Amino acid sequence: MDSIATSPAGGRVRAFSTRRLFRKLGFWLSVVVIVSPAILVFLWMLSLSLKNELDNSSYPPVFIPHPPTLANYVQVFAENSMGLYFVNSLIVSGFATLIALAVGIPAGYGIARLNAHKTTVLILIARMTPALSYLIPLFTVFQFLGLNNTRTALVISHLVITVPIVAYIMIGYFETLPRELEEAAQIDGASVWTAFRYVAMPLARPGIIVGSILAFIFSWNNFIFGAVLGSRTTRTLPAAVYNVLTFEQLSWGPLAAAAIVVTLPVLLLTIFIQKEIVAGLTAGGVKA
Amino acid sequence: MTAIALAPQVRAGFLARRRRHTRLLTLPAMIVIGAVILFPWLFTLWMSAFDWKIGSVAHFVGVDNYVKLASNQRFIESIVHTFYFTALAVIVPLVIGTAAALVFHREFPFRGVLRAVFTMPMMATPVAIALVWTMMFHPQQGVLNYLLSLVGIAPQLWVYSPTLVIPSLVLVEIWHWTPLVMLIVLGGLASLPTEPFESARIDGASEWQLFRYITFPLVAPFLVVAAVIRTIDALKAFDTIYVISSGGPGTASETINLYLYLQAFAFYNIGNASAVVVVFFVLILAMAMLLLHVRQRAKWTA
Numbered sequence: 001m002d003s004i005a006t007s008p009a010g011g012r013v014r015a016f017s018t019r020r021l022f023r024k025l026g027f028w029l030s031v032v033v034i035v036s037p038a039i040l041v042f043l044w045m046l047s048l049s050l051k052n053e054l055d056n057s058s059y060p061p062v063f064i065p066h067p068p069t070l071a072n073y074v075q076v077f078a079e080n081s082m083g084l085y086f087v088n089s090l091i092v093s094g095f096a097t098l099i100a101l102a103v104g105i106p107a108g109y110g111i112a113r114l115n116a117h118k119t120t121v122l123i124l125i126a127r128m129t130p131a132l133s134y135l136i137p138l139f140t141v142f143q144f145l146g147l148n149n150t151r152t153a154l155v156i157s158h159l160v161i162t163v164p165i166v167a168y169i170m171i172g173y174f175e176t177l178p179r180e181l182e183e184a185a186q187i188d189g190a191s192v193w194t195a196f197r198y199v200a201m202p203l204a205r206p207g208i209i210v211g212s213i214l215a216f217i218f219s220w221n222n223f224i225f226g227a228v229l230g231s232r233t234t235r236t237l238p239a240a241v242y243n244v245l246t247f248e249q250l251s252w253g254p255l256a257a258a259a260i261v262v263t264l265p266v267l268l269l270t271i272f273i274q275k276e277i278v279a280g281l282t283a284g285g286v287k288a
Numbered sequence: 289m290t291a292i293a294l295a296p297q298v299r300a301g302f303l304a305r306r307r308r309h310t311r312l313l314t315l316p317a318m319i320v321i322g323a324v325i326l327f328p329w330l331f332t333l334w335m336s337a338f339d340w341k342i343g344s345v346a347h348f349v350g351v352d353n354y355v356k357l358a359s360n361q362r363f364i365e366s367i368v369h370t371f372y373f374t375a376l377a378v379i380v381p382l383v384i385g386t387a388a389a390l391v392f393h394r395e396f397p398f399r400g401v402l403r404a405v406f407t408m409p410m411m412a413t414p415v416a417i418a419l420v421w422t423m424m425f426h427p428q429q430g431v432l433n434y435l436l437s438l439v440g441i442a443p444q445l446w447v448y449s450p451t452l453v454i455p456s457l458v459l460v461e462i463w464h465w466t467p468l469v470m471l472i473v474l475g476g477l478a479s480l481p482t483e484p485f486e487s488a489r490i491d492g493a494s495e496w497q498l499f500r501y502i503t504f505p506l507v508a509p510f511l512v513v514a515a516v517i518r519t520i521d522a523l524k525a526f527d528t529i530y531v532i533s534s535g536g537p538g539t540a541s542e543t544i545n546l547y548l549y550l551q552a553f554a555f556y557n558i559g560n561a562s563a564v565v566v567v568f569f570v571l572i573l574a575m576a577m578l579l580l581h582v583r584q585r586a587k588w589t590a
Binding site (some may be wrong): 025041057103104110113116122126130132134139143164221224228252256262269270272273 | 306309316317324325327388402409412413416423427428431432463467476520523526545549554568572573575576
């Protein structure tokens, strides 16, 4: 390319660089076209949440809040118990993730070391089955046990989401770890538990972090368990935003503010696992 | 281990004990999976053989629920809606996602940041996203009709129109999940060898020829994996449809998922809804088997 640029034929140089400029412009145009829908929807959400009701219902729409107001956020927290629902979500997703780690990490290790492929397939299928299909049997059983409308029922139902994802990611991670270290420890007299707990598990930390973040996100994003198995006081955030706020005929501003409160924690968590996200997500479908 | 000379029976005993103890590690997870996953599957199958409304006595009806489904107009329509939704929600993200992957495969300033922005929709909470799109679809005050008016297109009814509702819902799905296709294809592009491209360039191949005859065939296995994953996810779509249209107007956007939800939790027809779950489960299972198969063929380990 350099040889063309320095060639004595001046016309050719100019034609070449204009073409290059056009190609560059075209490329950046395609970048803008591809990225803008993603960012614009979030910006619109933010804009709706920072405007007063008058601006939100005007046509043509007001794009830049002028002046921006936090009144919508204050309102949803003060009048619609967003704080309570936020805590509910933290409790449900937190416990469901912790239990999934407690049972899923050792299981992932065991399944990887036993080469139990059939169990792996079972977990993969569990991972792909829609959460909705577990709802009827769980609802019926919780009804029988008198657990409906409790946070306990919600934690148990969220295990349907968190256990398969943690187990599946851990199987994949332990399979990539060499066995020699554990075997050396075992020859020195270490038990299987010691080899797992003090040799393999510390090495698997990156996998554990990805697994727990993804499990937490999927559990946090789940809507239907909270909507059906929760009550007015035990609902998780997504269920509450839909069932409580939309039924109270809230205007757009507070609704958009609530939507941001629901999804912001997830977007922040995503930043930490940018690189590893693909492997975790493509473990057979994304939605829980 | 072979370096240490152990008597064969000692070694066999050691290995058997190790297997036993390793299996013990999987026990708690197996109990949990048995309780919250396998048991619901079997219980659903069992319930699907009963005519049972919550609050009344259950009658054993065998396969009657399934027989009735086969002639249930509303259920059959929900299957048609599901397939229509799924076809659009697989094909469009596949095309856009591949184009986006080709863009992000090149080096350019701020690539990392822009890629992170592009993938943001994927993890966002579906209910939150659905609420924002509901506001954007609003026929009078929605921002989408305003944007259309800027380019001289008449305002649309979006999710309030029986014919536009499914394409509108697919629009949300495209926005939400195209990033996943992009990431899968991008992974495929990163794994390609560079030699075929270099030699083709030397032979004077155009950019289009490079894509058509080298890139496309080489990333095709990744496209297949993306297509199957997308199909599974599109079949599962529930939250956004439920929040935005609830299957309406009328039953114009009622997919299998919406149908079974309404049967179970609006009409309390537990037996009938369970039969739908079983049919749906078989469908998902078939897709799962297909995914495992293509993944093996694509030698994809991610």
